[in-house]
Amino acid sequence: MAFATRYRAALSGGVLLLVTALALFAVHSLLAEVRLDHVRAALSALGWGQVAAALLFTAGSYLALTCYDVLALRVIARTVPYRVAALASFTSYTLSHNLGLSLLTGGSARYRIYTAAGLSGGDVARVIANATLTFWSGIAALSGIGLLLWPVPLHLAGVEIGAGVQRAIGVVLLGAIVALVAFAGRRRSVGVFGWRVALPTRRQAVAMILVSACDVGLASAALFVLVPGLAWGGFPAFFVGYALAIVIAAISHAPGGIGVFEAVILLALPQVDRSGLAAALLAYRACYYLLPLVVAAVMMAWREGRRFHAPLDRLATDVAVAGRSVMHTVAPAFIATLVFTGGVMLLVSGALPALPGRLRDLAQVVPLPFVEASHIAASLVGTLLLFLAPGLYRRLDGAFIATRALLAAGVVFSLAKGIDYEEAGVLLALLGVLQWSRGAFYRRTAFTGDLLSPGWLAATGSAILLALWIGLFAFKHVEYRSALWWDFAWRGDASRFLRASLAVSVLAVAMMLRRLLLAPAPPPAAVALTGAALHAALATTDHSDAMLALTGDKRFLVAETGDAFLAYQVQGRTWIAMGDPVGPRAAWPDLMWRLRGLADAAQGRLLFYQIGPEALPVAIDLGFAIVKYGEEARVPLAGFTLAGPAGKPLRHAERRAEKAGAVFEIVPAAAVPALLPALEAVSDEWLAAKGRSEKAFSLGRFDSDYLSRFDCAVVREGERITAFANLWATPNRTELSVDLMRHRDALSYSAMDLLFARLMVWGRDQGYARFSLGLAPLSGLDARRLAPLWAQAANLVYRRGEGLYGFEGLRFYKQKFQPEWTPRYIAANGDLALARGLFDLNRLISGGRGSSAWMADRCDPLPGFPGAAIAT
Numbered sequence: 001m002a003f004a005t006r007y008r009a010a011l012s013g014g015v016l017l018l019v020t021a022l023a024l025f026a027v028h029s030l031l032a033e034v035r036l037d038h039v040r041a042a043l044s045a046l047g048w049g050q051v052a053a054a055l056l057f058t059a060g061s062y063l064a065l066t067c068y069d070v071l072a073l074r075v076i077a078r079t080v081p082y083r084v085a086a087l088a089s090f091t092s093y094t095l096s097h098n099l100g101l102s103l104l105t106g107g108s109a110r111y112r113i114y115t116a117a118g119l120s121g122g123d124v125a126r127v128i129a130n131a132t133l134t135f136w137s138g139i140a141a142l143s144g145i146g147l148l149l150w151p152v153p154l155h156l157a158g159v160e161i162g163a164g165v166q167r168a169i170g171v172v173l174l175g176a177i178v179a180l181v182a183f184a185g186r187r188r189s190v191g192v193f194g195w196r197v198a199l200p201t202r203r204q205a206v207a208m209i210l211v212s213a214c215d216v217g218l219a220s221a222a223l224f225v226l227v228p229g230l231a232w233g234g235f236p237a238f239f240v241g242y243a244l245a246i247v248i249a250a251i252s253h254a255p256g257g258i259g260v261f262e263a264v265i266l267l268a269l270p271q272v273d274r275s276g277l278a279a280a281l282l283a284y285r286a287c288y289y290l291l292p293l294v295v296a297a298v299m300m301a302w303r304e305g306r307r308f309h310a311p312l313d314r315l316a317t318d319v320a321v322a323g324r325s326v327m328h329t330v331a332p333a334f335i336a337t338l339v340f341t342g343g344v345m346l347l348v349s350g351a352l353p354a355l356p357g358r359l360r361d362l363a364q365v366v367p368l369p370f371v372e373a374s375h376i377a378a379s380l381v382g383t384l385l386l387f388l389a390p391g392l393y394r395r396l397d398g399a400f401i402a403t404r405a406l407l408a409a410g411v412v413f414s415l416a417k418g419i420d421y422e423e424a425g426v427l428l429a430l431l432g433v434l435q436w437s438r439g440a441f442y443r444r445t446a447f448t449g450d451l452l453s454p455g456w457l458a459a460t461g462s463a464i465l466l467a468l469w470i471g472l473f474a475f476k477h478v479e480y481r482s483a484l485w486w487d488f489a490w491r492g493d494a495s496r497f498l499r500a501s502l503a504v505s506v507l508a509v510a511m512m513l514r515r516l517l518l519a520p521a522p523p524p525a526a527v528a529l530t531g532a533a534l535h536a537a538l539a540t541t542d543h544s545d546a547m548l549a550l551t552g553d554k555r556f557l558v559a560e561t562g563d564a565f566l567a568y569q570v571q572g573r574t575w576i577a578m579g580d581p582v583g584p585r586a587a588w589p590d591l592m593w594r595l596r597g598l599a600d601a602a603q604g605r606l607l608f609y610q611i612g613p614e615a616l617p618v619a620i621d622l623g624f625a626i627v628k629y630g631e632e633a634r635v636p637l638a639g640f641t642l643a644g645p646a647g648k649p650l651r652h653a654e655r656r657a658e659k660a661g662a663v664f665e666i667v668p669a670a671a672v673p674a675l676l677p678a679l680e681a682v683s684d685e686w687l688a689a690k691g692r693s694e695k696a697f698s699l700g701r702f703d704s705d706y707l708s709r710f711d712c713a714v715v716r717e718g719e720r721i722t723a724f725a726n727l728w729a730t731p732n733r734t735e736l737s738v739d740l741m742r743h744r745d746a747l748s749y750s751a752m753d754l755l756f757a758r759l760m761v762w763g764r765d766q767g768y769a770r771f772s773l774g775l776a777p778l779s780g781l782d783a784r785r786l787a788p789l790w791a792q793a794a795n796l797v798y799r800r801g802e803g804l805y806g807f808e809g810l811r812f813y814k815q816k817f818q819p820e821w822t823p824r825y826i827a828a829n830g831d832l833a834l835a836r837g838l839f840d841l842n843r844l845i846s847g848g849r850g851s852s853a854w855m856a857d858r859c860d861p862l863p864g865f866p867g868a869a870i871a872t
């Protein structure tokens with residue numbers, strides 16, 4: 001189980017490759033009697049009228065797809081212009097149709113476009129959910145009608161599905177649709193895990209079904225008109241097979257449904273000529289999948305290029321600027337996808353035989369060895385383009401330079417291996433699109449194996465498997481023998497395919513092994529925080545948690561003036577800043593903007609953890625998504641007293657602790673080293689009793705060097721220390737707090753109350769303005785019906801998760817000291833960055849990559865800087 005969890009992403013990629021391989025094997029078996037020249041002849045036999053009709057139906061289908069988002073926005077009561085909804089729909093579906101759900105999904109495209117238009121991440125999730133419901137409702141409605149009214153003999157994998165079974169399935173599907181419409185008319189929303197999800201009205205539900213029916217019907221018609229020998233009277237039966245193919249391809253999650261969709265269509269239409277059906281499927285892929293992708297990519301690249309080629313665009317209206325910003329965020333995905341498609345084209349071309357007439361012409365001017373070398377080189381170029389595509393998606397300048405060189409080389413090799421001027425023209429157009437958008441690739445970072453995610457590897461492996469299958473299909477008539485490897489001849493297409501396949505396979509395996517064996521790239525080098533800079537920054541801070549700079553597990557960004565800094569750490573691809581910047585407020589905006597620039601240049605996401613209200617304006621200026629994380633309990637000390645009715649519970653606890661022999665004491669920092677063995681025994685007992693391990697980053701850990709910097713509050717029972725807490729105190733005496741607070745398991749709550757009460761009295765007498773009891777996570781979040789999903793989910797955990805952490809009990813305990821509650825926030829550059837960043841934050845706090853042990857030789861320990869100098 002642990003193995004599956006740890007390698008879940010890699011296992012998912014392996015499953016996708018296996019599914020693709022099995023699907024291609026099935027297609028190969030179904031086309032066992034079909035030869036490549038038969039498919040070419042069938043493609044040539046397609047009339048221009050058929051192609052024009054397919055393109056017309058494709059345009060109608062994509063127009064209907066835009067209505068998915070329009071209806072979904074109406075359901076959740078959000079209003080955006082139609083052009084924004086149409087752009088979100090078109091870009092998301094062109095990506096998801098070609099790449100599937102595992103990588104560069106349509107959801108990310110929708111997220112970028114809609115959040116730029118002012119929607120929240122929760123709104124985007126609701127739009128996606130309603131659009132998905134729309135799609136499946138149309139599939140169910142049309143499939144139910146087809147199965148009920150026009151059942152036909154259907155054989156799948158040797159199993160016959162009779163007319164009675166088909167009619168029964170049709171009744172079930174139509175019954176589900178009727179129930180959906182009826183339920184939608186009764187209720188406006190439904191509760192799911194503590195928050196409300198909007199439901200469509202009856203009219204909206206009917207509209208969703210009709211829109212989806214139009215989309216799926218037009219999409220199926222685009223394939224129907226390309227299949228030879230079918231009359232329109234047989235369209236209902238054809239649609240049932242088409243719908244089944246769509247459903248199985250979606251469930252398989254194969255990239256673009258490659259192989260899976262084709263296998264089901266071949267099984268569902270056994271009466272159609274195999275060569276003609278294969279040609280129709282190829283033409284359908286080109287019309288419905290590739291052409292919209294090219295249109296979207298060229299449109300995005302054009303807008304992306306204008307962003308950098310037209311400085312006067314800055315004078316445009318705010319609406320136009322927002323539109324270009326949307327294009328700027330989405331364009332890299334399309335350019336990367338287009339380059340990936342170009343790589344697939346080169347691989348497929350290398351698996352197919354050259355045209356004899358062109359080879360004869362080429363033989364007059366180019367020697368045979370150069371042709372052989374060009375054939376292998378073109379296939380290798382295609383393979384490298386597959387691996388460079390994710391670098392373009394991340395805007396890496398290194399990936400841009402390498403891709404530009406490979407595209408130019410691909411043009412030459414395509415001409416030299418068989419005068420393939422068609423693919424040379426496509427590569428040249430790709431090169432132009434890439435060069436036009438040159439300014440988009442600004443990240444000056446090495447192109448490392450970290451970019452090759454399991455999703456990209458699965459898509460790349462699927463593309464290579466597809467090319468190998470096409471080659472095996474094209475040369476199925478050739479008798480394979482050892483001599484083929486060394487057969488260099490003008491008509492030696494099969495030999496060239498074998499050699500190119502070997503070269504591609506070796507290169508692909510080498511790249512994947514490099515990905516598996518490559519050590520993770522180290523985070524940026526730590527910047528030393530000198531004692532002078534630390535003293536200057538702490539002299540003006542009002543927050544005692546600034547002492548987290550002394551834990552030794554952080555990196556620092558220091559202001560140019562040397563009197564302020566920002567503490568952060570890098571975990572995975574997430575840059576996590578701890579709390580507010582430390583130092584004069586005037587230096588905060590520059591520090592936060594500089595950290596964002598560093599994270600962006602390193603292809604990372606940025607998350608500010610536990611910032612206060614003072615830093616919120618800067619986070620808003622950064623354009624960050626902001627969520628409330630909890631509230632900090634601050635006790636004003638000027639009027640703090642144990643006398644009076646409010647102090648009665650504390651006086652009672654104090655008396656009980658004193659009767660038990662508990663004595664409170666403040667130990668100066670200079671005397672702490674002598675107590676460390678006794679303190680360590682208390683700490684070990686506390687960790688064992690709680691079943692916990694040391695944490696990092698957001699709080700200190702038991703470390704002799706760290707604890708020796710601070711005064712320490714201890715509770716003794718006789719000579720035996722039963723509890724301790726190291727003190728954080730700001731030099732300007734604004735705030736006093738504690739970090740590590742540990743006690744023996746037998747210690748009563750009254751002794752802890754004694755420790756806090758005496759600390760507050762001591763802090764008041766020393767002239768401190770307030771005492772911080774720390775954060776109560778997830779408390780103070782308003783979870784009304786229209787509140788964001790984060791607030792509703794967090795409030796649910798706060799109320800129902802007592803067994804996991806004790807959120808509500810923690811706030812109740814702190815409330816007895818009559819504190820003032822101050823909100824704390826988390827800010828990230830987008831809701832997706834927030835969700836992913838929280839996982840990395842949890843790993844970091846749990847002692848992950850950025851823990852003290854990992855950072856031991858990377859951070860300046862600030863020798864000779866005692867915390868006692870701060871506290872006193």
